[in-house]
Structures are given as structure tokens and as C-alpha cells.
Amino acid sequence: MxxxxxxxxxxxxxxxxxxxxxxxxxxxxxxxxxxxxxxxxxxxxxxxxxxxxxxxxxxxxxxxxxxxxxxxxxxxxxxxxxxxxxxxxxxxxxxxxxxxxxxxxxxxxxxxxxxxxxxxxxxxxxxxxxxxxxxxxxxxxxxxxxxxxxxxxxxxxxxxxxLDAGSRGLLWKATNGENTLYLLGTIHLDRDNVYPLHKSVREAITTSETVIFELDLNDQEGIALLQSLQTYSDGTTLADHISPELYQRVQAASEALGMGPNGLDAYKPWALASTFSTLSMMDDTTGANSMAIDSYVNALAVNSGKDIAAVETYAFQGGIFDGLSPEYQELYLDSTLSVYEMALGGETSPEIEQAAQEQEEMLAAMFAAWKARDPEAFGAVYDKEAVLNSDDELNSKLFTERDPGMIQAAADYLETEGSHTFFMAVGAGHMVDPGGIVSGLRALGYTVELMP
Structure with missing residues (x-):
């Protein structure tokens, strides 16, 4: 790192x-x-x-x-x-x-x-x-x-x-009458020298009147709510909810990251797990500011004077994670921290090394497909069907409980009265099949084409 x-x-x-x-x-x-x-x-x-x-x-x-x-x-x-x-x-x-x-x-x-x-x-x-x-x-x-x-x-x-260069992204164009909806499947990371983005992505953002995200990244009340969901408010701390061994490992990571003793005690296991997961996926190809693709799209849209909208609320999305069972949250933290500890040069095991290697290979292949605008290659690496069919507690919540709502939100924009151009940026996993937005809109009769 x-x-x-x-x-x-x-x-x-x-x-x-x-x-x-x-x-x-x-x-x-x-x-x-x-x-x-x-x-x-x-x-x-x-x-x-x-x-x-x-x-x-x-x-x-x-x-x-x-x-x-x-x-x-x-x-x-x-x-x-x-x-x-x-x-x-x-x-x-x-x-x-x-x-x-x-x-x-x-x-x-x-x-x-x-x-x-x-x-x-x-x-x-x-x-x-x-x-x-x-x-x-x-x-x-x-x-x-x-x-x-x-x-x-x-x-x-x-x-x-x-030179017609730059990361092309998974970008589709959906149309209905005089309405256009650009669909960008994002990856919530910055790595593999993803910037700059191709001019087709930038132009689609700047020519749209409204840019829609999973969450409104400018909603300060929503951000505060999610922050409150991430931390304990009942007088307990992290040490009261996970094993002593795992807690000591979190303490060591906190010290290594300059957070000081007990610097992470206020955070719930799922919040730390998500953060350690993000950190473990960064590498020397990550930009100096670690600007995730969604954050870039938001910044460009805001700076261009676009209206900002969201298909979900912080309460809904935060509730998905905060509703995970205590047992799952502890396992989630254990597994993500293990990979991050290896990135920090800590002791590891063959199983963790293999998991980290598989994660690295998957991320590299995902970003290569994303940058080349190749949804078939992305889908082959991501394998959403396997994700949906797993018995993982979080997977079903992330997709089966969310994809239908995203499809409906996209359709609603296409049905807006008049002539409009919109841009929707949500996680690429929500775009691809099974159950993705692209095929969902096509099933509803809308024209959806991959941008050239």
C-alpha cells in the first residue's frame, strides 16, 4: 500500500x-x-x-x-x-x-x-x-x-x-421518444490508472440536465444519518461486540494507520469491514486522492451545474448493512481485515494469500473490462449469477432487494413528459445480468444500446 x-x-x-x-x-x-x-x-x-x-x-x-x-x-x-x-x-x-x-x-x-x-x-x-x-x-x-x-x-x-483514449466505462444509452437516459455502471474505487475518463463519458455527463446516483453524495443530512448508523449510540463500543482476538487485531490496524489507541472503537463491525475492504483493494495504481468513480461523476456534475438526484436513501442503504446479523458482521470484519493485514505486511496464511490473489486478479480484470467498455468481459469476471446464488447474507440484500427499484427509477425518467437528457450512475453490478437495469429496461420495451 x-x-x-x-x-x-x-x-x-x-x-x-x-x-x-x-x-x-x-x-x-x-x-x-x-x-x-x-x-x-x-x-x-x-x-x-x-x-x-x-x-x-x-x-x-x-x-x-x-x-x-x-x-x-x-x-x-x-x-x-x-x-x-x-x-x-x-x-x-x-x-x-x-x-x-x-x-x-x-x-x-x-x-x-x-x-x-x-x-x-x-x-x-x-x-x-x-x-x-x-x-x-x-x-x-x-x-x-x-x-x-x-x-x-x-x-x-x-x-x-x-487519440480517442481514456477509460470508456460501461456506458449505455436508453431512449424513449425524445427522452435519453445514459446509464453508467460504476466501480466504487479508484485504481488501475482509471483517470482520465473517455470524452464520451464526460460529455454524456455535461450534456445531461440531471445526474442520478444510488445516493445523493451532497445530502448532508443523509450523510450524517449514515455516519450515525456506522457508530454505536447505546454506550457500547466495538470491544463489546466482537471477540477479544479480533478486537486486538483492529487495535493493531488502528495504530498502524495512525488512528491512535482506541481510534476505531466507536465504529460497528460492518462499517470497519467495508472500509478495510476498500483499503485492501487500493494499490500503487490508485490516484493520489483515491477518488472513486462515483465521486468523480458527482463532482463533475455539481461543478457543471447539473441537478442531482438519487434512486435510494441513506436510511435504506445504510439499513441494509446495519441490519446484518451480529455473527455475519464479525465474520465480515474478520475476512476483510485479514486481507488488509496482508497488504500491510502482517502475518498471514495460505488461505488469505490465495483470497488476496484472487481478489487482485478479479479487480484487475474488472477494471480492464470497464476501461474497454466490454460488458461481456465484465460480466464473465463478476459472475453476478454466482453472487446471487450464494448463501452470503449480504449478497441477496445488495441485489435482489435493490435491482427492481433501480429498473423502475430508470423507467420513470424515460417516461418523463417532454424532451430530456438524464445520466444515471450506479454500481456496475446493478447494470449486468441476471436482473440488471439494461435487460430490465429492454424487457419493458425501451431501446438500450451500448455506446460505441
């Missing part, structure tokens, strides 16, 4: 919109309106972090510029482009706008790209990365962090879009 983000994930199984600004300073630095639509991708790519309201309007530093340039270079390297000999004439890199352009250009100049021989100004203006103020590029002016961030983000997206 390359990071220990438990503090972020425990509150953040429940993340809010990117523009729900944290209280980081008496007067936070807000992004300019022209930069807001770049925030979701900038955050997903690691060009800004959670503290961006403390520095986004400040002059960029050379250290910050180097970090941004590294992000650009790493994302371009993933494209496996033909390489070229960089220009023999060096370009001055400093914290002026011209210096920032030179730095970003040199990250791209290692590769054969259309227009790369035109130099920094010609290449970057040709891609629309730098647009100036209508009269000049203001090359000598000191560059703000925000300007450098936008240039870096635009450069990555422009190169990926020009």
Missing part, C-alpha cells in the same frame, strides 16, 4: 461534492468561475488535493510546477506513444505563464504528437490548452496555481481526446 487514507475513507465512504468546500481557512480561496469545470478532473488526476482552497489563487511555486509536470508526464507515458528526441534548444522554466507553458510542453515533447514541432506556444494554443485573454498570452506575468492547474489538466485531456 502506498498510503494510509483510513481517516479520509471512514468519513468518506460518504464523500460530499468537490465544491462543498472544506473549512480550511477563515477566507478560503475560491476557484474562478472559468476554472470550476476543470476541478473534477484536476482532483481525479492529482493536480490538486483536499487543501486546494488554501493555495489555488496563489502564485505557483517551482516545486508545485514540478509536481504538476510529473502528473502530466506520467499520464502521457501510459499512452505508450512513439518517442521523439526532445528539442535541443532548452526552454526557460520559471513561474511566469511562459515558463509554465515551457515546462508542460517539455513533458509532451518526448512524444510524437501532432503540432509538437511548433514549440510551446504553437502546440499548446493549437490544442486549446492556453487561450489567453483575447489579446495576448501574458507570457511574462506571474502564473497562479489555478492557471497552471488548468493548463496541465487541459493538456492531459486534449492529448487523450485527440
Amino acid at each position: 502506498k498510503r494510509n487514507p483510513l481517516k479520509k475513507l471512514v468519513a468518506g465512504l460518504l464523500a460530499a461534492a468537490l465544491l462543498a468546500l472544506p473549512t480550511l481557512a477563515a477566507e478560503p480561496q475560491l476557484p474562478s468561475l472559468w476554472a470550476v469545470d476543470q476541478l473534477a478532473d484536476s482532483y481525479a488526476l492529482g493536480l490538486v488535493d483536499d487543501n486546494y482552497t488554501t493555495y489555488i489563487q496563489d502564485p505557483v511555486t517551482l516545486e508545485q510546477l514540478e509536481a504538476m509536470t510529473d502528473v502530466v508526464a506520467n499520464k502521457l507515458a501510459l499512452l505508450e506513444l512513439d518517442q521523439r528526441t526532445a528539442d535541443a534548444v532548452g526552454y526557460v522554466v520559471d513561474t511566469t505563464r511562459g515558463g509554465v507553458m515551457n515546462a508542460l510542453y517539455q513533458a509532451a515533447a518526448a512524444y510524437v504528437l501532432p503540432g509538437i514541432d511548433e514549440g510551446p506556444q504553437g502546440f499548446l494554443t493549437g490544442l486549446g490548452v492556453v487561450k489567453g485573454d483575447g489579446t495576448s498570452l501574458a507570457l511574462e506575468r506571474t502564473c497562479t496555481y489555478q492557471e497552471a492547474m488548468v493548463m496541465a489538466n487541459r493538456l492531459i485531456l486534449a492529448v487523450y481526446d485527440s
Whole structure:
């Protein structure tokens, strides 16, 4: 594991919109309106972090510029482009706008790209990365962090879009009369270098009037309710509900993660199990901000001014987990913690090692299918039929009690009076068969096609 983000994930199984600004300073630095639509991708790519309201309007530093340039270079390297000999004439890199352009250009100049021989100004203006103020590029002016961030983000997206690259996602288009409903099956993780997403996904979000999720990630009351469901309110603690041996293992994990002694005592087994499961599925391909795909879609939608809706409530979804039997919750925590302990380098067993290896192979195959927009390959790896037919207490609740409601919600949007475009993003397991939304809508007579 390359990071220990438990503090972020425990509150953040429940993340809010990117523009729900944290209280980081008496007067936070807000992004300019022209930069807001770049925030979701900038955050997903690691060009800004959670503290961006403390520095986004400040002059960029050379250290910050180097970090941004590294992000650009790493994302371009993933494209496996033909390489070229960089220009023999060096370009001055400093914290002026011209210096920032030179730095970003040199990250791209290692590769054969259309227009790369035109130099920094010609290449970057040709891609629309730098647009100036209508009269000049203001090359000598000191560059703000925000300007450098936008240039870096635009450069990555422009190169990926020009090559028809990026993660395509499991994206379908359902139609009924003049209504369109885009359906994105998501994976609630960030790994396998999933960002940036393909322009077809981004455009489907930004051209929709309403974006629908399993839960409204901006519903502060709902988030507070789920938080309350995750913790004990009856005077007991975790130690009162699980075996002493398992409790000591949780204590050790808490210490290793910097949570301190008894740092996790308030949380119920199911909440910790879910969190340890998420942590165990992250790896060195996870982005710096660990931005799950659903959170990215939400941030882009919010920042684009879209209406946000949800097909479920926090009370309903939280109740599924909180209603699990005590015995199941303890087993759930034991199994997920075992895999996470192995990721931390702790003692393990052949059975745990095999389970972890199988999980890793499944996740890699799932993300490969997701990024290629291949639902058949995804379904073969995920094997929803086996999930539904298992005797696992949680599986039936996650699907048999939820898929019908999601199908009906999607149909309701398609039956909206007038001409509308909607976007629905829910877990990919709810999209695929048996019992998935795609086939469910087709059975109701709607046209549903996989996006090209």
C-alpha cells in the first residue's frame, strides 16, 4: 500500500461534492468561475488535493510546477506513444505563464504528437490548452496555481481526446421518444490508472440536465444519518461486540494507520469491514486522492451545474448493512481485515494469500473490462449469477432487494413528459445480468444500446 487514507475513507465512504468546500481557512480561496469545470478532473488526476482552497489563487511555486509536470508526464507515458528526441534548444522554466507553458510542453515533447514541432506556444494554443485573454498570452506575468492547474489538466485531456483514449466505462444509452437516459455502471474505487475518463463519458455527463446516483453524495443530512448508523449510540463500543482476538487485531490496524489507541472503537463491525475492504483493494495504481468513480461523476456534475438526484436513501442503504446479523458482521470484519493485514505486511496464511490473489486478479480484470467498455468481459469476471446464488447474507440484500427499484427509477425518467437528457450512475453490478437495469429496461420495451 502506498498510503494510509483510513481517516479520509471512514468519513468518506460518504464523500460530499468537490465544491462543498472544506473549512480550511477563515477566507478560503475560491476557484474562478472559468476554472470550476476543470476541478473534477484536476482532483481525479492529482493536480490538486483536499487543501486546494488554501493555495489555488496563489502564485505557483517551482516545486508545485514540478509536481504538476510529473502528473502530466506520467499520464502521457501510459499512452505508450512513439518517442521523439526532445528539442535541443532548452526552454526557460520559471513561474511566469511562459515558463509554465515551457515546462508542460517539455513533458509532451518526448512524444510524437501532432503540432509538437511548433514549440510551446504553437502546440499548446493549437490544442486549446492556453487561450489567453483575447489579446495576448501574458507570457511574462506571474502564473497562479489555478492557471497552471488548468493548463496541465487541459493538456492531459486534449492529448487523450485527440487519440480517442481514456477509460470508456460501461456506458449505455436508453431512449424513449425524445427522452435519453445514459446509464453508467460504476466501480466504487479508484485504481488501475482509471483517470482520465473517455470524452464520451464526460460529455454524456455535461450534456445531461440531471445526474442520478444510488445516493445523493451532497445530502448532508443523509450523510450524517449514515455516519450515525456506522457508530454505536447505546454506550457500547466495538470491544463489546466482537471477540477479544479480533478486537486486538483492529487495535493493531488502528495504530498502524495512525488512528491512535482506541481510534476505531466507536465504529460497528460492518462499517470497519467495508472500509478495510476498500483499503485492501487500493494499490500503487490508485490516484493520489483515491477518488472513486462515483465521486468523480458527482463532482463533475455539481461543478457543471447539473441537478442531482438519487434512486435510494441513506436510511435504506445504510439499513441494509446495519441490519446484518451480529455473527455475519464479525465474520465480515474478520475476512476483510485479514486481507488488509496482508497488504500491510502482517502475518498471514495460505488461505488469505490465495483470497488476496484472487481478489487482485478479479479487480484487475474488472477494471480492464470497464476501461474497454466490454460488458461481456465484465460480466464473465463478476459472475453476478454466482453472487446471487450464494448463501452470503449480504449478497441477496445488495441485489435482489435493490435491482427492481433501480429498473423502475430508470423507467420513470424515460417516461418523463417532454424532451430530456438524464445520466444515471450506479454500481456496475446493478447494470449486468441476471436482473440488471439494461435487460430490465429492454424487457419493458425501451431501446438500450451500448455506446460505441
